[in-house]
Amino acid sequence: MAKILRKRPGKVRVWGSRPLIFIIISSASVVTLVVGGLIVGYMLLGLPDISGLQSYNPPMVTEVVDADHHPIAYWYKEKRWPVSLSQVPKRLIEAFLSAEDSRFYEHPGIDFIGVIRAIVKNVEAGEIVEGASTITQQVTRSLLLTPKRSWMRKIKEAILAWQIDAALTKNQILTIYLNQIYLGQGAYGVEAAARTYFAKHVGDLNLAECALLAGLPKAPSRYNPERHMNLAKRRQAYVLRQMVEGGYITPDEAEKARKAPIRLRSESLNPPPGSSYFLAEVKRELEEKYGKKRLLTGGFTIITTLKSDWQIRARDTVLKGIDNLCKRHPGDPGLKRSVQAALVAMDAKTGAVEALWSGGDFKKSQFDLATQGMMQPGSAFKPIVYTAALSKGLIAPNTIIVDEPISLPGSNPQTPWEPENFDRTYMGPVTVRKALADSRNIIAVKVAKMVGLPAIHNMARNMGIEVPLANNLSIALGSSAVPVIQMVRAYSTFPNLGKNAKPQFIQEIRNRKGEIIEQLRPVLHRAVDPVTAYQMIQLLKAVVQDGTGRYAKMLGIPVAGKTGTTDNYRGAWFIGFSPEVVTAVWVGRKGRKSLGRMETGGRVACPIWTSFMTITKENMTKQDFPIPQGVAFVPVNRQTGEIVLPTVDNNRTIIWEAMREDLLPPLHPSSGIFSLPSWLRRLNDFLFNRHHSPPWRSQ
Secondary structure, rough: OOOOOOOOOOOOOOOOOHHHHHHHHHHHHHHHHHHHHHHHHHHOOOOOHHHHHHHHOEEEEEEEEEOOOOOEEEEEEEOOOOOHHHHHOOOHHHHHHHHOOOOOOOOOOOOOOHHHHHHHHHHHOOOOOOOOHHHHHHHHHHHHHOOOOOOHHHHHHHHHHHHHHOOOOOHHHHHHHHHOEOOOOOOOHHHHHHHHHOOOHHOOOHEEEEEEOOOOOOOOOOOOOOOOHHHHHHHHHHHHHHHHHOOOOOOHHHHHHHHOOOOOOOOOOOOOOOOHHHHHHHHHHHHHHHHHHHHEEEEEOOOOOOOHHHHHHHHHHHHHHHHHHHHOOOOOOOHHHEEEEEEEEOOOOOOOOEEOOOOOOOOOOOOOOOOHHOOHHHHHHHHHHHHHHOOOOOOOOOOOEEEEOEEEEEEOOOOEOOOOOOOOOOEEEHHEEEEEEEEOHHHHHHHHHHHOHHHHHHHHHHOOOOOHHHHHHHHHHHHOOEEEEHHHHHHHHOOOOOEEEOEOOEEEEEEEOOOOOEEEEEEEEEOOHHHHHHHHHHHHHHHHHOOOOHHHHHHOOOOOOEEEEHHHEEEEEEEEEEEEEEEEEEEEHHHHHHOOOOOOOOHHHHHHHHHHHHHHHHHHOOOOOOOOOOOEEEOOOOOOEEEEOOOOOOOOEEEOOOOHHHHHEEEEEOOOOOOOOOHHHHHHHHHHHOOOOOOHHHH
C-alpha cells in the first residue's frame, strides 16, 4: 500500500528589527540615489516641454446632431468628453485617489513614502504587488512620454512629474488625469467611461459605479466589467476598502456599494434610417473645410439640417412605394432585388436639406444615389425649357401650339429624329398650359427649338444644374442625366419667385467651448424674374390639378410639380413643391432595366412624393404661393387661348364667360403676347383689394 506523503508546513518568517532597519536604510539610500539621479537627469537629458499643459485641450469627440439637437453621430480619434472638476462627483474623485494615489495632495509629484511602502510590501510578498506611480507620473507618462518601459523613461517621468507639480495646481493635475486616463472599451476620461459602461453622464454615477471605474486604470482590459465582471467586482471591493481606510466612506457604505447590482448599459445612438448617406455629405464638406484630423479631435458640435422624423417618413414612404410596385409585377422576381429609389426634401427658402434617402446598405455601398447618381429626368426637365421660353417672352400660358408629328434632322442626314408623345397620339392646337399639364413631348421639342439650345443651357445653369447637358433638342425630353439634388435646386427657383437655393446640410457649427463659429446662410441665385417664376408655378399647379400629377391633389394644400418617365419605363420621377418645401422622388432599377409596363412617374413616384409630403403640412406657415407685382389674372379660353371678357350685372356681380376648365394661369402684361386693357387691370386690382377671388385662383 502506497504511503501518502504530506508536505511539511513551511516556517512562518518572523521579521526582526534588524531586517526592517536594513530595509528602511536601503530605501532611504534608493530615494537619495533617485533624487541625485533626477538632478543629474534634469541637467543631462532632453525633456519635453510642459508649458502646453497649462492650456490642456485633448482630442475630443465631435458630436453631430439633427435639426432638433438629437445626437446622430460621434466622430473621434479618441472617445473623450473633457469635463471640469466641478462636474465630477466627489465620490469618484475620492475613489480614484484611494485606488491610485492616496497621498496626491501631500507629495511633490513623486511619492517617496509611497516608494518605500511599496518596497516593503513587495519584499514581504516576495513579488511585486504594489507600485508607486503617482497620478502626476501617470499624467506625464500619458501626455509627454512613450509607453515603452525603460530606466531612462522612469527617470524622465520622475523629473517631469516634479516639474508639473511645481507648475500646476493639484486640481489642474487631477482634472487632466480624470480626462486623460484610458478606462477601456475605447473610453478616455471619466465622462466617456460613464457613457460607455452606464449610459450616464459622470455627474450621475453612484458610489458603486464610481468604485468600479476607479478600479479600471490598473488594467482596463483585465478589469473590464463587460468581459470579466467577477474580476471587476473584486477590484471594486479593493477600491471601497481603500476609501474606508482613507476615511472617505464608512464600512457600511462600502458594504452597501459592494452589494449594489451593476447594470451595464452602453450609450447608444439611434440615427434615423438611411442617414448614413446624409452624414457622409456632412463629413465630406467638413473635411474639406477643416481637415480630417481637426474634425476627429476638435470637439465640434455640428447641428445639421436633417429632420429625423422626416427621414423616417422618407424611408417608410419609399419602401411602401417600392413594395406596391413589386406587387404589381409578381412575374418579375428580380424586381424587388434591383429596384432603387432616391428622395431629397429641401427647404425652399434656405436650401436646408431636411431629408435624404438614397436606399441600399451604406456598409455595402457608399454610392449616394441622391447626390452622386446621374439619372435622366425625362419630362421632369421640361419646366426648365418652358421657363427659358417664358422669360424671353416667346410664349405665354395661353399660347397655342400645334401638337402634331414632326421630323427633325438627326445625328446624320439619313436618319431623321421623329419624337413622339408618350401615348403616340396628337391633340392638334393646344395651349402651353395643357401641353405641360399633359406632358406633350412634341410641344416641348417645339418650344426648345423656338428658344434655342444656348438659352436652355444658360437657364439650366442659372437654376443650379451644374452637369453638362446634351447639345441637341432631345434635351427637351430630359435625355441628359442630372443628379436628383440638382433637380431639387432647379425647382426651388419657382417657389422662391426666381431665385434658386443651394442645398445645404449644416445648420450651425460650434467649437468645443460651445461658441458659434458658423451658421447657415442661404445661398440664393437669381435665375428668372418673379413673374416668370410665378407663371411656372401656375403651369405646374395645372400638372397636379388636371395633368399627369393628379395623385398629388389629394395632399390638400397648394402644391405644384412635374412627373418624369424615361424610355421604356427605366426611371420614374416626381418633383414638386409647396410654398415652403421642394421634394424630388426618383425610382429606377439597377442596370437601367425597365420598372415594368406603364410604371410612369405619375404612377410610381408621385404617390411616394404625396405620402411623404403629408409630414410637411404640420410645419406650414404659408397658405399659398406669394403673388409678385406685375401679375394679372384673366380668364382664357383653353381651346383658342383668347381672353374671355367679363360682364357686370345690375348687382355688380362678376359674370365670367368661361367654364372653370377653360381658365388659365396668370399672364404677364409686358410679355408682348397681348395688350391687357387698362380697365381690366383696374378690375383685377379691384378684385384683389376687396379680397374677391376669381374662380381660377382656387383651382
